[in-house]
Amino acid sequence: MKKSNLALATAVSGLLMLAGTAPAVAADSGAKEKCYGVAKAGKNDCATKTGSCAGTAKMDGQKDAFIMVPKGLCDRLAGGSTKSS
Structure with a gap:
């Protein structure tokens, strides 16, 4: 009886671990674009045009600063553009 409980607990734990990692794997597999x-x-x-490395944007929504987002998301974000100004 104890062996079957251990096997069941192991199976359930394995399924829970897979369920927790599946969305992260799916999100990483998509194409990205600059927004x-x-x-x-x-x-x-x-x-950016005014800074030489990441993390140098001086203000929120700076037109020449970008972040990488899943392809197609940028067009749905307020102020988002796939082209630099």
Whole structure:
């Protein structure tokens, strides 16, 4: 009886672990695109016209600062554009 309880507990634990990681794997498998004008100050992903590295955006919504988002999301974000200004 104890062996069957252990096997059941192991199976349930395994399923719970898989359920917790499945969404993360699915989110990583999609294409990404640069989304300009939506980064918060200091949270941009790469260089801008006025800064040489990530995290240098001086203000929220800076038009030349971008973050990487899943493809198709940028067009749905307020102020988002796939083209730099």
